[in-house]
Amino acid sequence: MKKLFTLGLTLILSVGAVNSQVRKTWDFTTFSDETKENLNADVAGPQNWIMSKEVDGVITEWKDNKKLSGKIMANGIPIKELEGLEIGTAGLSKNNNMLVRAKGFRMSRAKMELILPKLAPGQTVTLRAQSANATATGRGFVAGNGNLEYISGPEGGICLGNKLEGAAPEQDGNYTLVWKVVGEGEDSVDVKLRVVGGGCDIVLVQIDEGDNPADDRVKIAYLYDSETTNPDNDVVTTAIFPELVEKMGGVKITPIDINAGNADLANVTSDSLQTYSVVVLSDLIPATNPYVSTIKSAIAFVPMLNLTPGLYPAWGYGNVAEGASGSVLVGEAARGSKLFLSSDVAVGSYVGEDGMLSLVSEGNVLGYTAEPGSYFYNDSIIAKTGDINAIHAHNIDRNAYMMIPYAPNVAPDENVIDVFINAVEMLNDTKVAVSKASKATISEEYHHKYTTVSLKSSTKRSNIYYTLDGSEPTTESTLYTEPFDLKESLVVKALVVADGYYNADVVEKTITINELAGAPTISLSKESGKTTVTLIPANEGDVIKYNYMGSTDSMRCSNYVEPIVLTKHATITFFTAEGNGKLQSEPVSQFVDIDDEVVRIDVVSSFNANKEDWSLAGASPSYYIGKNPYSFYDIDNPVGEDAEGNLIYNPMYKATYHNPGKGWAFKTYGQMALWQSTSIGHNPGDFNGYNPQTAEDDDDRVSNYFVSFSSVETDPNGAKDPYSACLYTTEAIQGPFDVVGFIGGYNTEVALYVATDTIDADKVGSDKWQLIGNMSSGTIKGNGDNGKDGSSRIWRKTLLSYEGTDKVFVKVAAAATSGNVLDVLILNHGEKSEEYVTGIEDVMNGSDAAGDVVRTMVYSINGTQLSGTAKGINIVKEVYANGVVKTRKVVVK
Known part of the structure; x- marks a missing residue:
């Protein structure tokens, strides 16, 4: 031991004083239940706020639905976490300007202003925030008027996205920015902070040192009973705490005598213990001490290190059991834990190669036993002494409790001092403010x-x-x-x-009890290559909804108006819509198979315009060649003059490529090309968003991005294709195969081509690109945008087949004015297609099964292999020891 350390026995209590000054701290790391309730009430009522994110039916994020400014309110009540701050009118859009999140308040628009209370010259304003976009380069905060001088923080107030090279946020991902109020005299001045670049998440706004200037020392309460412990020669105070102070630096240790004769003990409660970073319990607290029940009530509300299991019987959490030695066996999973590392890097872990750790130099380690169902029974057991539990941890990720025992009045092995110190550090890391559990x-x-x-x-x-x-x-x-x-x-x-x-x-x-409408029934009429589906209403006039995604949401359905002809197998889900005083009926799902169907469900190639591959270095949506077609002209070879003597040039057809190396590339000869991020919805026929046109088009494989490109223009020399913008496969695909294209836009068409050799096919005048057909978005009637008789957002799914047996390259190019391509899938008849089972009856191949099941495979009704059964219809395939294969349908409700 390096030095002795004696603690005074003064009981240190802190009393919170009421701050009569103007509010100085705004902490957005948590929002109160009251605020959340007001936001939810607003979502349901006036809708100044709407839901932005939901988890398991609970709203976790809210965004404004109107241009809110000034004092920010929800449900007509000021949001108390924002009281004293105001939002200016600058930079606001119609909605989505602010976001209340689980940990942070987002200001979403550039040029938005945060208005603080008037401040006097010399005062400081501290802001802790981060970019709402992890790859953004220019977002942050600057002074909104001339009354602030930037004195500390990232250069220019810019909070680089934390995924960018060179970004240097603090450990929690935030940056700290500090301004000083400038001016002369004592008159208060207006203070504003302005958003630059785009959305930022704020976790703290603070004036000067805040409402309660932080004491950033680690505060440790040491609980002991003066009848059994003398801190002047106690092992904890004379051996462990001096090393702890030296290693951790800023530590404040408060000894608390919990002897029954202590007159001030009534002021120490479970709540007051929560003001400490860690509570350490002496190994000599007797189980008869009347304060033991108070300690019990503080477990899991404040990090706690207990040095003896002697209190367990009094708590009703277990019994004391003595081990057979002074060592413990550390579990394999815990041997590399920080808990057992020496402060001397050269020493490394104190745990031996055999997993043993010595705790006391003489005597045996005390452990504990816990009955099934008791509080500590399911705890993480870190070490044992024989068959007895020794070191264990409870509630390890939140105000954790840990017990590391050693025999009373026996000096611990020198290595254990480091273990105790490590335990305090680890427990301190789990300190969180206690809050209410989320309501049901x-x-x-x-x-x-x-x-x-x-x-x-x-x-x-x-x-x-x-x-x-x-x-x-x-x-x-x-x-x-x-x-x-x-x-x-x-x-x-x-x-x-x-x-x-x-x-x-x-x-x-x-809870309300309702009557449901009668469910429809289904009739199937099969022919070779197609099945006609007729849905029959339970009652005349019933509206029937249907979809192919297994959804019971009427918004994700189309109305049934006439028999449906299917040429590919599918599972149709249908029900009667709400009406006539009855709720929508129970849903019915029916697998529909197709006689003589050629099944192609194996994905051999796919195009997805994901952001990582197709949004070039965070470029704006308009890129590649820009907005003007044919930007390149052959200026060395004019072809004539116009009436005014101006030279005329032909397009040069200079090719520009983009190849992310994922099997698909893009090429344009000057035609406009766009990449765009969207928010795909699944409400058929809804023109207010990027939704499928019908239930037949709906598909969960559609992603939130697309590439749009214009078609070839007429050339004086008659050269058309291949001089057009297009997407193409970089490898040949073995035929035959199906191509599924998801195409968006108003009355757009995308042409599908194949060729065995792209070099010859791309030559001027070549006819080697074989047109397979067009994939169309269709002319859509409805309330379109920009006054159109349709919508540029609605998308459709089209399937075209190539029945050749060659290996061919695949190309899609605009066939009309432009083509918006969300996703393209190429499907063939591979392993999954072979294993696909048509129908829903049990199927047995070969003779009777014998022996054990040696392999079980589960598939969705569409042939996708699953890790286990899922809700809906599952096809379960079992292979028996004698080679017999049984296939059966399993329906999970």
């Missing part, structure tokens, strides 16, 4: 004359307790384990309880 969400799934109720909470490792009799739920109420059915209207009340959180507010909901 109560969801209803309606059936005919009964309702299925589901309860959820976004808080990890939480339990939900509920009642149906109107009483307030407690931990003695029914524990929710799975959805339950109610046949009568009752009030469900639910309480979320989670270790390390305060109990959530109780929520309640009156």
Whole structure:
């Protein structure tokens, strides 16, 4: 030991004083339940705010739906986390200017202004923020008027996206920017901060040192009983804490005597212990100490290191058990943990190659046993002494608890001092402010004359307790384990309880019981190569909705108006729409197979205009050649003059390529080409977004990006294709195959070509590019944008087949004025197609099965191999030891 260290026995208590000054700290790392409730109420009511993100039915992000400025409110009530700040009118768009997030407040538009309270010259303003785009190069904050001088932070106030080379944000991804108020005298002046470049997420705004100037030292409370412990010669205070102070630096240690005779003990509560970074429990606290129950109530609410299991029987969490030696066996998974590293890098880990760690120099290690179902029973066991649990951790990621035992009044091995110090450091890293668990969400799934109720909470490792009799739920109420059915209207009340959180507010909901409309029925008429699907209403006048995605959302459906002819197998889901006082019917799903169908479901090549490959270095949507077709002209060879004597030149047809190396490339000879990021929806026929035209077009494989390019222009020499913008495969594809294209735009067509040799096919006048057909977006009637009789957003799915047996290159080029290509898939008859099973009846190949199942494969109804059964229809293929293969349908509801 390097030195002795004696702690005074003064009980240190802190009393929070009321700050009468103007607010100086705005912390956006958390938003209160009150704010979230007001935002949710606004979403449902006046809709100044709308949902931006939802997780398991719980809204986690909100964005403004109107041009909000001044004091920012939700549901008519000021957002308290923003009180004292205002948003200026500059830079605002119609909506989506702000975003309230789980950890941060986003100002989404360049030139937006954040207005602070008036400040006096000499005061400072600190902002902690980061770019909302991890690859953006020019986003940040600058002074919004001449009253601020930038004194500290990234150059120019620019917060480089944290994925960029040269970005140097702090550990949590944020930058700290500091300004000083300039001027003379004591008069307060207006202060503004302005967004530059685009959206930024703010986690902190602070004036001077804030409302409560931070004491950034690690605050450790050491709890001991003066009847059994003398800090002047206690192992913890004389051996461990001096090393801890030397290693960690800024540490404030507060000894707290919890002896029953301490008159000030009443002021030390579970809540007051939460003000510390870590609480350390002496190894000599007797189980009879009356304060033991208070310590128990603080577990999981403040990081805690306990040096003895002697308190476990009093807590009801286990029993003390003595090991057979002074060493413990560290589990394999924990041997590389920081917990066991020496402060001397040369020493490395204190755990031996055999996994053993010496804890005490004489005597045996004390451990504990825990009964099944008890508080510590499922804890992470870090080390054992024989069969007895020794070192363990509880709630390790949030205000963790750890027990590292050693025998009372016995000096620990020298290596253990480092282990204790490491434990304090690790526990300190888990310190978080205690909050309420997230409230339960109560969801209803309606059936005919009964309702299925589901309860959820976004808080990890939480339990939900509920009642149906109107009483307030407690931990003695029914524990929710799975959805339950109610046949009568009752009030469900639910309480979320989670270790390390305060109990959530109780929520309640009156469950309604409804009648559902009658479900339609289906009739199939098969011919070679096609099946006609007829949907029959349960009652005359019923509106039938259908889709091929297994959805029960009426917005993701088309209306059934006439029999549907399918030429490819599919699963159709259909139901009766809500109406006549009844909710929509139960959905019906039917697999439809096609006699003599050539099945091609193996993807051998695909084009996806993803941002990484096709948005060149963050370029704007207009790129490649720009907005003017034929930018290149043969200026060395004029072909004549016009009436005014101006020389006339022919297009030079200079090729520009872009090849990301992913199997598809782009080429243009001067035609305009665009890349665009969209937000794909799945509401057939909805002209307000990028949606499929019909349910037949809907497909989850469509991505949120597309490339648009114009067609070839007429040339004086008659040269057309190949002098056109196009997408093409960089490798030949073995035929035969199908090509599925997702094409968007108003009345656009994309031509599909194949060629065995692109060099010859690309020569002027060559006819070696074979036209397979056109993939069209169609002329769409409806409320189009820009006054058109249609929409440039609606997209369609088209399938064309190449039946040749050659290996060919594939090209798509605009056939009309332009072509918007979202995705292209090339599918052949490969392994998945071979394993595809038509129909839904059980199929057995060969004789009776014998022996064990040696291989099980699960497929979706469309032939995609799955890791396990999924909701809906699954095809399960089992191979038996004697080679017999059984295939069966499994329906998961």
